[in-house]
Amino acid sequence: xxxxxxxxxxxxxxxxxxxxxxxxxxxxxxxxxxxxxxxxxxxxxxxxxxxxxxxxxxxxxxxxxxxxxxxxxxxxxxxxxxxxxxxxxxxxxxxxxxxxxxxxxxxxxxxxxxxxxxxxxxxxxxxxxxxxxxxxxxxxxxxxxxxxxxxxxxxxxxxxxxxxxxxxxxxxxxxxxxxxxxxxxxxxxxxxxxxxxxxxxxxxxxxxxxxxxxxxxxxxxxxxxxxxxxxxxxxxxxxxxxxxxxxxxxxxxxxxxxxxxxxxxxxxxxxxxxxxxxxxxxxxxxxxxxxxxxxxxxxxxxxxxxxxxxxxxxxxxxxxxxxxxxxxxxxxxxxxxxxxxxxxxxxxxxxxxxxxxxxxxxxxxxxxx
Amino acid sequence: xxxxxxxxxxxxxxxxxxxxxxxxxxxxxxxxxxxxxxxxxxxxxxxxxxxxxxxxxxxxxxxxxxxxxxxxxxxxxxxxxxxxxxxxxxxxxxxxxxxxxxxxxxxxxxxxxxxxxxxxxxxxxxxxxxxxxxxxxxxxxxxxxxxxxxxxxxxxxxxxxxxxxxxxxxxxxxxxxxxxxxxxxxxxxxxxxxxxxxxxxxxxxxxxxxxxxxxxxxxxxxxxxxxxxxxxxxxxxxxxxxxxxxxxxxxxxxxxxxxxxxxxxxxxxxxxxxxxxxxxxxxxxxxxxxxxxxxxxxxxxxxxxxxxxxxxxxxxxxxxxxxxxxxxxxxxxxxxxxxxxxxxxxxxxxxxxxxxxxx
Numbered sequence: 001x002x003x004x005x006x007x008x009x010x011x012x013x014x015x016x017x018x019x020x021x022x023x024x025x026x027x028x029x030x031x032x033x034x035x036x037x038x039x040x041x042x043x044x045x046x047x048x049x050x051x052x053x054x055x056x057x058x059x060x061x062x063x064x065x066x067x068x069x070x071x072x073x074x075x076x077x078x079x080x081x082x083x084x085x086x087x088x089x090x091x092x093x094x095x096x097x098x099x100x101x102x103x104x105x106x107x108x109x110x111x112x113x114x115x116x117x118x119x120x121x122x123x124x125x126x127x128x129x130x131x132x133x134x135x136x137x138x139x140x141x142x143x144x145x146x147x148x149x150x151x152x153x154x155x156x157x158x159x160x161x162x163x164x165x166x167x168x169x170x171x172x173x174x175x176x177x178x179x180x181x182x183x184x185x186x187x188x189x190x191x192x193x194x195x196x197x198x199x200x201x202x203x204x205x206x207x208x209x210x211x212x213x214x215x216x217x218x219x220x221x222x223x224x225x226x227x228x229x230x231x232x233x234x235x236x237x238x239x240x241x242x243x244x245x246x247x248x249x250x251x252x253x254x255x256x257x258x259x260x261x262x263x264x265x266x267x268x269x270x271x272x273x274x275x276x277x278x279x280x281x282x283x284x285x286x287x288x289x290x291x292x293x294x295x296x297x298x299x300x301x302x303x304x305x306x307x308x309x310x311x312x313x314x315x316x317x318x319x320x321x322x323x324x325x326x327x328x329x330x331x332x333x334x335x336x337x338x339x340x341x342x343x344x345x346x347x348x349x350x351x352x353x354x355x356x357x358x359x360x361x362x363x364x365x366x367x368x369x
Numbered sequence: 370x371x372x373x374x375x376x377x378x379x380x381x382x383x384x385x386x387x388x389x390x391x392x393x394x395x396x397x398x399x400x401x402x403x404x405x406x407x408x409x410x411x412x413x414x415x416x417x418x419x420x421x422x423x424x425x426x427x428x429x430x431x432x433x434x435x436x437x438x439x440x441x442x443x444x445x446x447x448x449x450x451x452x453x454x455x456x457x458x459x460x461x462x463x464x465x466x467x468x469x470x471x472x473x474x475x476x477x478x479x480x481x482x483x484x485x486x487x488x489x490x491x492x493x494x495x496x497x498x499x500x501x502x503x504x505x506x507x508x509x510x511x512x513x514x515x516x517x518x519x520x521x522x523x524x525x526x527x528x529x530x531x532x533x534x535x536x537x538x539x540x541x542x543x544x545x546x547x548x549x550x551x552x553x554x555x556x557x558x559x560x561x562x563x564x565x566x567x568x569x570x571x572x573x574x575x576x577x578x579x580x581x582x583x584x585x586x587x588x589x590x591x592x593x594x595x596x597x598x599x600x601x602x603x604x605x606x607x608x609x610x611x612x613x614x615x616x617x618x619x620x621x622x623x624x625x626x627x628x629x630x631x632x633x634x635x636x637x638x639x640x641x642x643x644x645x646x647x648x649x650x651x652x653x654x655x656x657x658x659x660x661x662x663x664x665x666x667x668x669x670x671x672x673x674x675x676x677x678x679x680x681x682x683x684x685x686x687x688x689x690x691x692x693x694x695x696x697x698x699x700x701x702x703x704x705x706x707x708x709x710x711x712x713x714x715x716x717x718x719x720x721x722x723x724x725x726x727x728x
Contacts, residue, residue, distance in 0.1 A: 041722070068728065084728065085728065114728065135479065183478050185478065185605075185606050186476050186478060186601055186602050186606060187597075187601045187605075188597055188601055189476060189597075189598065189601055189602045191476060191477075191478065193467070193470055194467040194470040194471075194474075194508050195508075244464075245460070245461070245464045245465045246460070246577065247461075247465060247576075247577060273576070278724065280723055280724070280728065296721055296722075296723035296724045297721060297724040319721050319722055319723050319724065320723075321723040335723075336721065336722030336723040337722070360722045361723075362722070362723065363723055363728055
């Protein structure tokens with residue numbers, strides 16, 4: 001793989017220079033510089049890009065193929081870029097550009113789903129994977145402190161695990177089991193549409209034990225649970241993709257607290273309709289009290305109050321899907337048409353309009369630090 | 370060389386987008402043309418074919434004979450052809466209530482159909498011998514692939530002699546169940562039904578389709594989904610990477626030698642669907658050329674499949690047969706590229722980078 005690693009001094013200089021240009025007209029939302037990472041396509045090439053809060057490039061690293069999401073360690077020093085599902089690569093990146101990217105080993109009997117998370121001490125990485133011949137979801141465990149080996153795996157308690165994130169306790173991993181059975185020999189084909197059982201699963205990352213599996217009512221068995229975020233009060237919020245016919249318009253946003261039933265939250269009918277049974281990513285604002293769900297198919301981002309579950313509003317962003325915490329009631333948002341914007345329940349500020357020549361941002365934007 | 374894999378396509382269609390064409394490029398009768406020119410005829414054909422199949426099943430069980438078995442097999446082959454064409458309408462009535470999967474559970478990489486059908490036979494499960502109770506059982510034991518096993522799989526010859534009444538009654542119930550589903554689909558596409566009204570006269574008050582762009586989006590998705598399914602679920606896994614790695618028993622309906630007939634019917638169904646839109650007559654010259662190119666590729670792939678004279682299993686292992694399959698696969702890939710890169714733009718829709726299923 002070609003490397004464009006730059007040294008730390010150059011990187012910091014670039015970062016400082018970019019930040020210096022953003023003072024005009026910019027009401028600072030954060031005392032320190034926040035950085036974000038996302039995957040994108042530029043022409044026929046794929047890359048991971050770090051941008052600042054104003055959407056300016058800070059560091060760009062090439063990827064061998066289309067990326068999806070990233071795991072980022074607690075210090076914001078390292079990230080792992082995951083290939084889009086059915087993914088065959090995961091690359092450990094040094095976010096200050098100080099060392100060369102390192103490809104993690106790939107088990108030939110597994111593929112990635114595009115998401116993962118670091119453990120709290122940064123030594124282990126947990127990735128959602130498909131044990132496709134057995135038709136079960138697993139979390140692959142990688143030692144990223146010594147040797148970058150794949151040291152084991154544990155069950156997700158379901159099939160088609162998609163996003164997995166670490167809970168605030170630093171020990172529990174929560175996984176969205178989308179419920180869709182796939183096999184790489186049958187590219188893009190759902191193998192169990194009539195028999196899906198999506199779930200939200202909690203695992204102990206020290207033992208691999210499955211602690212709790214929350215499920216949806218049987219009538220919603222085609223509502224695939226895929227993307228996750230944790231709000232300030234510690235609840236897990238998730239976004240869904242409905243695999244049933246378009247005559248059905250189930251709620252696409254849910255909340256779960258350990259030991260309780262899943263709660264689902266509607267949007268107004270026209271908003272729900274525009275979301276087109278598809279949420280591509282979910283995030284909270286910096287305060288953790290506003291939940292945002294992006295629907296690239298609907299070209300929009302919608303918001304809920306994380307405490308009350310009340311619907312707060314929506315913003316249009318064509319093919320918008322990347323969303324990450326920015327300030328209170330605001331998120332940095334990116335689109336597949338090259339747009340970058342600050343969005344929130346009552347806010348839309350374009351940082352970069354959509355542009356056919358601009359990089360096309362992929363599904364997820366992540367806050368680095 | 371791997372035959373091909375066909376990528377998923379999702380298009381967006383929001384009129385607020387500045388990159389969309391200002392004027393709709395499709396006529397107001399777009400949905401009606403599809404309904405009248407293809408959907409209604411093909412759902413009627415499928416309903417009639419399954420009715421014949423059910424009648425031949427009853428006849429076989431009443432008076433078993435080699436001729437009666439042959440008659441049911443021939444009726445089944447007719448059902449497969451009309452199904453292959455109808456299956457391209459993978460939205461609305463065909464996808465509601467899991468009708469698609471109940472009619473044709475596929476793919477089945479783990480051999481669920483064979484295992485479950487053999488269990489039903491071994492246990493002589495009485496719920497399998499009436500259409501009503503069979504419909505409540507696993508979808509793997511009630512569709513066309515299951516019935517194909519009953520008619521051609523191990524032990525099928527006893528259907529001709531009357532030595533396996535259970536198997537015959539199960540096959541007859543499966544046929545009747547298929548016909549019941551066919552009638553449901555026919556009814557829901559019929560003039561005057563809710564779905565027909567929404568599809569042919571979309572409007573701001575309709576929940577299902579608010580304008581012709583949404584109808585056009587359904588059309589494009591139907592094309593892309595069928596091409597992807599034909600390639601990635603039916604032909605590709607059986608063809609493998611090369612002649613040496615071909616695995617014909619991963620193809621649907623290999624036992625009955627109906628595989629290529631099924632695949633050709635998908636392509637013919639797509640060609641009929643595209644023809645029904647009358648896009649070639651209503652679009653400008655450049656866009657009409659895109660449609661002609663697409664139709665040419667669909668027809669070429671169909672004809673390549675139909676020209677294979679070797680039995681299905683042998684064709685995958687035979688250099689000449691595999692070459693025709695490779696050609697069909699390439700042509701399906703061309704058709705898919707045309708849909709992705711040209712047809713969407715030709716009718717005023719926009720590709721979405723982020724809207725793919727499963728991400």
